[in-house]
Amino acid sequence: MPRPRCCRRIAGEPACRVFKPAGIPASTLEEVVLSLEEYETLRLADHEGLYQEAAAERMGVSRQTFGRAIASARGKVARALVLGCVLRIEVPEAEAGPTMRDFLCSACGHAWQEPFGTGRPKACPACGADEFHRAGCTGNASPCGHAK
Ligand SMILES: [Zn+2]
Known part of the structure; x- marks a missing residue:
């Protein structure tokens, strides 16, 4: 990389x-x-x-x-x-953004977090399904204040 x-x-x-x-x-x-x-x-x-x-x-x-x-x-x-x-x-706002991303599995309802910069996870860690989505951001006052 x-x-x-x-x-x-x-x-x-x-x-x-x-x-x-x-x-x-x-x-x-x-x-x-x-x-x-x-x-x-x-x-x-x-x-x-x-x-x-x-x-x-x-x-x-x-x-x-x-x-x-x-x-x-x-x-x-x-x-x-x-x-x-x-x-x-x-601390500039872009730097102060969330460091973890929330994911939610639509197959089993399992919710988990992945750090930023690691790419999209391949599968739900609980059931192995790939039907999951981002469930918003944490660690910031704004709903999704992370830098693009
Ligand atoms: Zn799952």
């Missing part, structure tokens, strides 16, 4: 999108916004401990692009820690 070059790959959403100093109203705090890409550089290089070259490859970006993104990310995180800012990770 050829590797897509257009999209920067992000493994997943952050566990928490907003980090706020305790005991201070958010309205009085400066906000630092980290892009999802910047967050991913920190996750791969500083959390998983990958070399920048390997991490850049994992994300499908050049070593230079990765270097710029992580420098910016580290600067922002440092600023938030030192000055006591709200740190927000901006």
